[in-house]
Amino acid sequence: MTTSTRQTTTPHPGTDVAMPDAAAPQASEPRSTEQLTDLGQGLRAATGGRYGPVRDLARASVPAEVMVRDASLDMAGARAWTNEALRSLVRYGMAGSGFPTTVGGLDDVGRSCVDFEMTAHGDLSLTVKSGVHFGLYGGAVTALGNEWHHETFLRPNLALEQIGCYAMTEFGHGSDVASLQTTHTYDPETDEIVVHSPTPSSTKTYIGAAAQDAHVAAVYGQLHVGEESHGVHVVVVPIRDADGNPLPGVTLGDNGAKGGLAGVDNGTITFDHVRVPRAHLLNRFGGIDDEGRYVSDIDSDNKRFFTMLGTLVRGRICVAAGAATASRKALSIATRYALRRRQFSAPGHDGDVVLMDYLAHQRKLIPAIATAYAHTFAVNEVVERLQELHEMPEKDQVAQRELETRAAGLKAVITRFGNDTIQTCREACGGAGYLAENGLTVLRGDADVFATFEGDNTVLLQLVAKGLLSGYKEMWGDLDMRGMVQFAARTFGGQFVEATAARPLIERLRTAAARKGEGETLLDRGWQLAMFADRERHVLETLATRLRRRADDQDSFEAFNSAQDHVLLAARTHMDRVVLEAFVAGIEECEDEQVREVLDRLCTLHALTSIDADSGWFQAHNRMSAGRAKAVVAQINELCAELRPQVLDLVEGLGIPETWLNSQMLQDDTSARWTPGADV
């Protein structure tokens, strides 16, 4: 069952944005002095959500030097810069927000996502390094450990005295976490756990901070107690001494240069019977008692595994937030450039034409800006929902599953959009876009990894489909083919058509539109919402029918595989609806009429662009006539023209301070190089 997140949100700015005194920036710090237009400021306010004040504070207090890295630094220099910047994050209170208050945190997991997001406005190496250290390592200790673990491991983490890494992925298994091969074997003789890499393919790889900096690792492995195996558990294992030397039994490697993230030292870890005290097992959901027996409140190995994996939800939300920010940043750079750069004279026009005035350029950037706004609202919703569920005294399993599903789906669709959009922006800046000093190629290379880390996008979309088929009632694994086929047969209902956000409003709009059908204008929000919901319903119903027909097949791989494209389509159409409804709900909360009008236009542009992209489907399924399909394109062009005069406000509203854009071509002192007015 889906629930509305908007309705249960209690905005409480002021109280929950206060930072610990120790972390507060000094009054003498340089502060950015952005001059925004009223509309730009209004758009920022409208997209800030519950954590708007946290975002405003970061923008106002953190100087660009902390946030942006010199693109010419080599790998060693970038790694050093990142470590230094990590210290600044602590100083500015942008670290450990999700930790328990007992160890200096704020117990605010939503805010920890916002901290991650704000670093992504600057440099993604810093984002990922801090995300690994505070979010993944610190988050695993927080969520899977007990108070002793918190006291022992989180305090030195927050003080940066002990750098942490998150050792899940192995050469042999990434997406398939259940099949990891590292072993955690309990030795009752010494009351220790022996951590071991039994095969070449069990070596941990791509582990951020493993190559150079990490002192300690949260290691995923199969727990063996006595004769029995209890599945994947996490053990905290020291891997380096204070001087940075590998500890006995630990072999560390460097993954070397990557497609980006030069400042993150990804590496490999191989364990040769490394012993740690039994207490190092993070035992919130399953541990070993003083008698050396395995104990857990959760009976089923499977359920325990998925409960532990559920803690991944924050990482995926963070990646979605980071990718959404990367898109906003790329669009900010390319749009600002398009407003300065001129090329080709036009008959009857003074001077060369500003790039932004070409229809083709508008079509490249303005619909993408609209979708970037949609993603901003969708991310806010899931970040706030994460914290709401965290604050609930009683855990709601279905709500938790729904959140996990949505986080997986948003991560997949937002990172896909991010990679495509950053590339579009880089190309829209011509040769200048290719120079590292202008920020776009670095951003593209850095953000690229989001497509495959914290869950491969193709795998994640399959999780979404499974969540939908089971009505969020089942625990989900990363890719359980038999499960997916069986859920379709057993449990699929029809609950998916409920609105995900601002439910009464959205249902009212949809119902009104349904009465008019194609008679409704393209601008009608109800018609747009109904199109998205109807497509999702149809795709999901036909998928369920198709899988159900094959539920008794001996070969469930073949049954699953033959419908895999349908599975992915179901997930995508669901996420399209979730994103659109988040946009609509976000507008509903906006009280500034001028801002609201602009957001309304952006929302329509986003919706029509999505409908146009899927025009083949809508027509093939008799959801849109040929005439209407053509009218959609004309309407998109018209909306671009309408939004063109406000495009600078729109990118101001995207929220990246200009000094954090780190793009040489936008600096005043060099713009004379190409401003035609200066030289003709």
Add this chain to the structure above:
Amino acid sequence: MTTSTRQTTTPHPGTDVAMPDAAAPQASEPRSTEQLTDLGQGLRAATGGRYGPVRDLARASVPAEVMVRDASLDMAGARAWTNEALRSLVRYGMAGSGFPTTVGGLDDVGRSCVDFEMTAHGDLSLTVKSGVHFGLYGGAVTALGNEWHHETFLRPNLALEQIGCYAMTEFGHGSDVASLQTTHTYDPETDEIVVHSPTPSSTKTYIGAAAQDAHVAAVYGQLHVGEESHGVHVVVVPIRDADGNPLPGVTLGDNGAKGGLAGVDNGTITFDHVRVPRAHLLNRFGGIDDEGRYVSDIDSDNKRFFTMLGTLVRGRICVAAGAATASRKALSIATRYALRRRQFSAPGHDGDVVLMDYLAHQRKLIPAIATAYAHTFAVNEVVERLQELHEMPEKDQVAQRELETRAAGLKAVITRFGNDTIQTCREACGGAGYLAENGLTVLRGDADVFATFEGDNTVLLQLVAKGLLSGYKEMWGDLDMRGMVQFAARTFGGQFVEATAARPLIERLRTAAARKGEGETLLDRGWQLAMFADRERHVLETLATRLRRRADDQDSFEAFNSAQDHVLLAARTHMDRVVLEAFVAGIEECEDEQVREVLDRLCTLHALTSIDADSGWFQAHNRMSAGRAKAVVAQINELCAELRPQVLDLVEGLGIPETWLNSQMLQDDTSARWTPGADV
């Protein structure tokens, strides 16, 4: 009027592939020993074309060390490696093929494109550096100079004693070449030309080899003789002495790190009244006589300008060839990985499932392989056509315009496909795909620039539309808005529906299919061809009508701009047809039945994938029913399943020697790291 290139092709292998003795590789050189399957070998033979033996020779004789660069080299190391590799290219006869025979060349411009293409199988920095030196600089001297220029500048070029660069782009103007601001002013007192950068925005930028290595530059600028300006001309200007120091009046800068191409030293050049002898003006189309008067066989400044720009055609063909190769390489890496990498167990199956067996993975890679084959044939056609026109005693202006149009269009569509495909391949390899050592991120970063250099893709597609509207009868500038609107009114006929290649066959197939309409099977080549041709015809006719209606508008910018998306669509649909017809013509030349059958299947997969991508258009314009639109998707899945068993042969056929893939994860000695069979 379009003409068939296939019909006039005379294959003459053996004679025209002989290399000068001095450049022949030594017998003692290490040679790659590729073991191909019969089908893989047959596919290579079928896609080799006129220059197949040149390609085979390069693959067989050039060792991987020459072709692939260590991904961990920093910028300085990469630049040094590239310079060293440049020497090897000369040694292996892969340089200067397009130069006149009088100076040691082969007078074979088609072959020079193939040399460029073959370097792209290895490292794109080497490709671009050699392309700038031999192709752009050497090509400008060859095409725009006289015998004295050839003797004086090409001999030291081929001997690598004088590194050349191509100084066209300025900060202020890239796409708009006619508006360049650098001045070439004739001084009759000293009989010299004064080369000058009069404004900050006239500084040359992004110039390959300018930052570090180039001794001499082909400089584009406005020629002034007496009181008159004669438009853009090219002057050869020494910029560095033999020790690498900038010459007096020349200021050189370094563009620094870029999105890729670490081995290419792009930089800036500013001229402060630099004097060169009058003889340094490349004067084939316009020069200064001994009396100091401007002389030219071409009366119109405009016509002369476009004739000179016509020499850009080879550069664009080379970029298309390079991008096509980059796609083939990425697909080779990702497919080979997908055949080794396993993830997730499947009920009832032994071991984890090979990635290539997932439908979603097949859909990512196999249709892209099919399109890569299509592009291979399309590139061959245009490369061979270039040489045919070069060999013709009488110049055919319309044929030349058509070639220029096609080169521009192929460059745009193939580089777009390249960037998308390399990214798909990188993501299909998960975390491993993100490591530089596995080759994909380096390739992606390097190939990225193809989208905007040698003509911005958006600008190039507009050239294509203009060529179509004018029936190739007009000279074309880079973006002439008034011209485009007026051509539509004046000259547009209907000649575009003629087949571009293998005309009788294609027209026969189309005609047969037209009689049956939707009754025809999706597999019918005639139906596919008719769909592409009909779409192009409709888009172009409606574009012409739309522009014609506004031909008298005062504001021709507005008239052009409001239809810009339509202009781009016209160009794309034309190029889609050109590419498909090249594929069909290529198959027609293949005599091996087994190979032909596979190519047929690939061609259908390519065609249906393209139709599916444009499904919205075909339905909105009543060219395809809803039922047929759905059937296309099912047929694509079926074709993927049919081609799955041959997918290794398919990538062998793409023609990149395995040792040139430069992908650590495909090396035998490291594959044990993750081959599940080795560790369970």
